[in-house]
Amino acid sequence: MAETNDVTIIGGGIVGLATAYSLARDGRRITVLEKESAVGAHQTGHNSGVLHSGLYYPPGSAKARFARAGAEAMYRFCAEHGVPARRTGKVVVASTAEQLPQLAELARRGTANGVRLSEMDSAELAEREPHVRGLRALLVPDAGSTDFGAVCRALAEELAGRGIEVRERTELRSVRRDGRGLVLTTTAGEFRSRVAVNCAGLHSDTVAELAGTQPSARILPFRGEYFETTPERRDLVNALVYPVPDPAFPFLGVHFTRMVDGGLHVGPNAVPALAREGYDWRTWSTAHLRRLLTDPGLRVLAKKYWRTGAGEIARSACKPLFVRAAQQLLPELRGRDLTRAEAGVRAQAVQPDGTLVDDFRIDEDEHWVHVLNAPSPAATASLLIGEDIAARVGAKLPG
Secondary structure: OOEEEEEEEEOOOHHHHHHHHHHHHHOOOEEEEOOOOOOOOOOOOOOOOEEOOOOOOOOOOHHHHHHHHHHHHHHHHHHHHOOOEEOOOEEEEEOOHHHHHHHHHHHHHHHHOOOOOEEEEHHHHHHHOOOOOOOEEEEEOOOEEEOHHHHHHHHHHHHHHOOOEEEOOOOEEEEEEEOOEEEEEEOOEEEEEEEEEEOOHHHHHHHHHHOOOOOOOEEEEEEEOOEEEOHHHHHHOOOEEEEOOOOOOOOOOOEEEEOOOOOEEEEOOOEEOOOOOOOOOOOOOHHHHHHHHHOHHHHHHHHHHHHHHHHHHHHHHOHHHHHHHHHOOOOOOOHHHEEEOOOEEEEEEEOOOOOEOOOOEEEEOOOEEEEEEOOOOOOOOHHHHHHHHHHHHHHHOOO
């Protein structure tokens, strides 16, 4: 017999679990399906752990609306559930005169988004981060870090306590409509559901296609590679240190992250992954590579960003080039100070014309809510994103 739910959520990452957590307040019959053997196995579990403040995002965007309040909600959740979280603050540093106008634009955006910030000259920067070199910087005191994998485990425990099952090792294979609902066929049997939520991250466009819809954007996975400093060099940076990002590219550049366990991570770069879950160059997928070569939108993207992409690939292949990028902010850093750390893969949505989707992207129909783009700061804002998705689901389930 098929299990029957009001809501079935595809994906046990932080957004899927936060959605279930919000829906649980209404007493709905909910199941979360996760294809891996543990929650938060992909984007969430390979996240740098940074709690963002809303500095970077265009005023009025969904990212701007969710990031600041989402970070405060996450700090509260961590405090209530014993998850480590540190409000370390961060500095965003302009290391060249050409970056000063971009730094001023960040200050304008942050102020418009209600972010607490202050400007620092080189002497004030040196007092806070003695080893960091820069002309000017922005101090964002409410940024910090946590362990988003631990957040997922805490959410799963909360769901279990409310009678909501997270079915691990359960992968969606097909979908059909049956009367007023859906029948979801998985590797663990069938699930009937009035509404389904697609929080499949790296596979969100594939799930949308299984659901019978043409997704408004396709996923292009980018791998972010990190190094970790040796223990004796962790004191090179006190908290979080970021460069001024390239406004033409939706990544934040090589930066320094003080982890909640005290470690100091350096990175990431941003290289196209050769598989949806391509955490290294050895992992590749024939089907994914075929799509990279034949998708018109991805060809447009490659033509537009080939120079930037070539630089990222070079830094991936050649450690000294990666170190040189990091030395723009931290001149004392040497290659011998760094060891390889775990990489992550970001699900970046791309529109059919090759445009990178910059904001969160959620598509809906009668029975589905598809989360097609939820990159950073989605983990930071996941509790509020979950509330937003839950409201969308509630509108489809009157009575």
